[in-house]
Amino acid sequence: MDNRVALISFIMLILIFIFAVIFGEVAIAEMNAYSAILAAIGYIATIAASIIIALSIGSEGSSMTTAFFILSGLGVIIFVWFLSRGGCAMGIW
Numbered sequence: 001m002d003n004r005v006a007l008i009s010f011i012m013l014i015l016i017f018i019f020a021v022i023f024g025e026v027a028i029a030e031m032n033a034y035s036a037i038l039a040a041i042g043y044i045a046t047i048a049a050s051i052i053i054a055l056s057i058g059s060e061g062s063s064m065t066t067a068f069f070i071l072s073g074l075g076v077i078i079f080v081w082f083l084s085r086g087g088c089a090m091g092i093w
Helices: 003-030 033-058 065-089
Strands: none
Touching (some): 003 033, 003 065, 033 065
16 A cells, blocks of 8 residues: 555545544533443444554554554544443443
């Protein structure tokens, strides 16, 4: 994977992550389960795809590897926040 394809993939994952954050905020504010499911799918997809792409381009020595690992780390942090805040707001725990 060359840097151009990696950059396009990174931009697409950032867009998915932004939509997941928006759906997460809507789910927490309005207690909407459908938005919560979409947010969880978006977070999981962003984290999984970032790690897979980072590992696959890491063997090639691409400079985008660090950016993908940072995105996956940020995704994990925001996903844990979403689970804890949404779980408390919706009365799950």
